[in-house]
Amino acid sequence: MPDDQDIQIELEKQGVFVSTINRFYNWGRRSSVWPMAFGLACCAIEMMATGFARYDIARFGSEMFRASPRQADLMIVAGTVTKKMAPQVVRLYNQMPEPRYVISMGACATSGGPFRDGYNVLRGIDLFVPVDVYIPGCPPRPEALLHALMTLQAQIDNQKLNRVRWYGKREAKDFPVPAFGKQGLEIDGRLVDPVGGLPLVSAYSAPLHGEQRTGQLEHPELVRQFPIMDDAVELESPTKAVGVAPEIAIDDLRRKTEASRA
Amino acid sequence: MPSMSVAELRERLMRDQPGALAPVRPKTHAATNGHASEESASRPRGRKVEEGPVDLLATDDTVVLAERIADVALYLRDTLGYQLLSNITAVDYLADGVIELVYHFYHLDGGPPIVIKTRVPREQAVVPSLTALWPGADLQEREAFDLYGVHFPGHPYLKRVYMWDEFEGYPMRKDFPKQGDKYLSDEEE
Numbered sequence: 001m002p003d004d005q006d007i008q009i010e011l012e013k014q015g016v017f018v019s020t021i022n023r024f025y026n027w028g029r030r031s032s033v034w035p036m037a038f039g040l041a042c043c044a045i046e047m048m049a050t051g052f053a054r055y056d057i058a059r060f061g062s063e064m065f066r067a068s069p070r071q072a073d074l075m076i077v078a079g080t081v082t083k084k085m086a087p088q089v090v091r092l093y094n095q096m097p098e099p100r101y102v103i104s105m106g107a108c109a110t111s112g113g114p115f116r117d118g119y120n121v122l123r124g125i126d127l128f129v130p131v132d133v134y135i136p137g138c139p140p141r142p143e144a145l146l147h148a149l150m151t152l153q154a155q156i157d158n159q160k161l162n163r164v165r166w167y168g169k170r171e172a173k174d175f176p177v178p179a180f181g182k183q184g185l186e187i188d189g190r191l192v193d194p195v196g197g198l199p200l201v202s203a204y205s206a207p208l209h210g211e212q213r214t215g216q217l218e219h220p221e222l223v224r225q226f227p228i229m230d231d232a233v234e235l236e237s238p239t240k241a242v243g244v245a246p247e248i249a250i251d252d253l254r255r256k257t258e259a260s261r262a
Numbered sequence: 263m264p265s266m267s268v269a270e271l272r273e274r275l276m277r278d279q280p281g282a283l284a285p286v287r288p289k290t291h292a293a294t295n296g297h298a299s300e301e302s303a304s305r306p307r308g309r310k311v312e313e314g315p316v317d318l319l320a321t322d323d324t325v326v327l328a329e330r331i332a333d334v335a336l337y338l339r340d341t342l343g344y345q346l347l348s349n350i351t352a353v354d355y356l357a358d359g360v361i362e363l364v365y366h367f368y369h370l371d372g373g374p375p376i377v378i379k380t381r382v383p384r385e386q387a388v389v390p391s392l393t394a395l396w397p398g399a400d401l402q403e404r405e406a407f408d409l410y411g412v413h414f415p416g417h418p419y420l421k422r423v424y425m426w427d428e429f430e431g432y433p434m435r436k437d438f439p440k441q442g443d444k445y446l447s448d449e450e451e
Binding site for chain 1: 424425426427428429430431433438439440441442443444
């Protein structure tokens with residue numbers, strides 16, 4: 001490989017440009033990654049700042065924020081993905097033409113962030129869509145987004161045309177769009193992410209690693225306690241377990257001991 | 263700037279809207295056990311209040327009966343001039359079996375808000391709607407219905423607003439089942 005580069009540099013000095021199809025293709029794609037103009041929360045403000053003159057994402061060829069998923073290469077999931085918003089995000093991703101990339105921007109999109117234990121926020125967009133680059137931060141600074149874009153460009157540089165899933169006659173892959181169910185998000189009628197509960201499916205791995213479900217559940221040792229799903233829980237009504245929720249009981253106990261101490 | 267103290271409001275309500283005020287324990291002196299057990303016969307409540315020294319339902323604010331909420335609101339608007347219904351929210355007192363609705367009214371000339379509360383049992387949380395009188399109450403009542411399961415008879419379109427229509431259950435009620443890292447650490451202790 002170093003030989004190749006030396007020869008190439010030598011040839012370029014002579015005015016001859018030699019490249020490989022891979023490099024040429026990758027150079028074309030990495031230099032015009034068009035993001036989708038699509039923001040969910042405060043991270044989107046940083047994303048907008050990245051697009052303006054001070055940080056100037058145009059230096060990386062990504063200044064064309066497209067308003068349509070059909071024209072976009074990159075989805076920047078900028079902000080908190082609520083369970084109500086998740087189906088729309090997955091549908092937008094499915095509507096993007098290959099090759100397509102996802103940057104999960106900020107703590108919320110990556111893991112749920114401060115809302116992780118809330119009832120209504122997805123614990124990471126990678127439960128439904130494979131993510132190429134994750135950015136930590138709350139929200140990440142524009143420099144972090146630029147670094148993520150450079151990381152993505154480095155990943156694109158390493159792609160081989162005969163390996164990528166979207167080249168040739170291989171069929172585009174649609175990711176199942178979750179539907180609204182009685183207890184949470186469902187895929188094909190099966191509950192995958194209950195409201196107030198831990199997800200019942202594992203996250204997708206990055207496209208570099210096959211974008212399969214990793215099979216690693218969060219806290220697999222825990223019985224999922226949504227009352228309708230768990231036979232061990234005695235039900236008072238279809239949506240309510242008998243008695244007081246354990247964390248409330250603990251809070252009450254704590255309050256009681258504090259009051260008796262005072 | 264108009265400013266009305268709670269005591270003055272209660273006095274005027276007692277005079278002009280007889281029977282609208284609900285009996286309530288004041289916050290200033292701690293409720294004794296005997297006092298609490300007297301009232302517990304008349305109201306559904308959990309074990310906590312009889313045993314625990316903390317009385318969550320004690321308040322210094324104005325608590326009115328749910329069925330009189332429209333009368334009181336109109337009185338605030340037309341007689342006292344508190345025309346702006348700024349906020350409606352619900353509070354779940356799980357151990358006491360009570361859902362409390364809190365209304366904030368503002369005078370258009372400025373000044374602090376007047377707070378009106380009403381309490382209904384959790385199992386049958388029904389409060390008359392104020393949407394016919396204040397169109398701005400529409401979404402806030404829908405929110406209380408969506409997240410706390412409070413019903414507002416008289417509301418023109420009482421449907422879920424944050425959760426999807428297919429969803430069952432009221433996520434902000436305290437007995438809504440939850441799992442997560444926060445609750446794991448509690449269990450380990």
